[in-house]
Amino acid sequence: MKKIIVIICLCFSATFYGQIDFEEIVNVNSVDAQRFLSGYLQPIPRGFGNGLSSGWYNTAKAHKLFGIDISVIANMSLIPEEGETFTFRNSDYSSAIQLDNSNISEANLPTILGSKDLSDRPLIRYTDSNGSISVSALPGFREDVKSTIGFNAVPSAIIQVGVGLWKNTDLKVRFIPEIDSNGNSASAFGIGVMHDIKQWIPFVKRLPIDVSIFAGYTNLKSTVLLDEDNNPDELVNFNTNSMTYQLLLSKKLSILTIYGGLGTTSYNSDIEIRGYSSDLDFGFDGNSFRANAGLRFKLAFLDISAEYALQEYDVFSARVGFSIR
């Protein structure tokens, strides 16, 4: 159940395989640890930030009054090549953490979703009052994720309910029910509004397409205990907020609907690590243009769709549910 809660569980458990485990990194020097982990972990919050902005709609046509849809939405936030490495510069760190090879001053290290090949993981030298030790950079899990889900991606899933209100406006609420397992927990909540603007624009309202505007907000919260049996105080809090603003268009063709959108997406993610010699807090934010296109299949109440979105991390979404009115 712990694995279900959040992907960051993966990276923290993974680091315990190594000579230098997570605890040692955190305890070396909080500034260095914060900087290092910010680079290493970055595809996770960015992946969630981008993924949670997706899958909100599969048509620009609003429900009739009190029409309703309920769906499960799965998002795959695809990790771009630049998300597989981060640059480690000696000058950014204290003498406690440096590249072992004195002939180079910087190197690309794998992120948590990068390579785990030893050839891609240069030696890092850790120094404290007891001396030095050099260890391969932390491994990435690109191949493991690929072999599991077919892509190097951060997946997310959410349940969504949409209700038709007045003036061709849909209210959408999405959530992950609170999951709690031995102190590990996760939940998500989001709200979005889609409004048909075609009705307000002369001439445009006669066009044989649907045109709407959409705004949506999603929040994901989770807490992962890193050593729940021995040190329940050692934990990670992960919190992501995602916003999406788009102009939507769709065209219904019998049981198929082609839809797309243009707009922006933004997110901010916070990671808090607690229970070690010093607390670590780091944040990630990003925003990008967002353009998506998808295809919806609707037969009676059954409602299935898939879409692809171009944004900071491209997102593939699939959705299955029921829609009435």
Add this chain to the structure above:
Amino acid sequence: MKKIKFFQFATILFLALTFSNCEEDGAIQFIVVDEFETNASVQGLMGLSSITVNQKMNISDLLDNASTFVEADVESVVVTLQDYSGNSISGTFNLTVGSANLLTNESLSLTVGVPSSEITIPSTNSDILSSINSGEVQVNFTGATAAAIADNDFTLNMKFKIKAKVE
């Protein structure tokens, strides 16, 4: 209500299927380079002109949270003469770790309290993997000195730089 539970189940199932095997696909390897010291007490050799020292050295710290050695090589060694009542010991020496002959007839001049220069071990002689037994290796230092040994109780400090691949 049943429908909501179905969707909740489907969401959780998706996440579970996605992540449940992610961390189990193949062993993760690390290269570790660390230094290990051993202090060999040399007793009862005053007046003789040969040295034989046998010493066990624990290198299990290289494993830390890993479980097995995949490769292990001695990259270099530094020898320091300590607590010796004379000034120095010179001669030709042999150093083996397990079955690996790291040094053969190596000329050394050891001055009390002064580390020798770092002696790089050729890669053809550096493999000690097969000699690791329960995290320990046997170190043998032997040789002939140029002059008679002037102390009955002194120490040879040997500092090994070991590079290991662990998983």
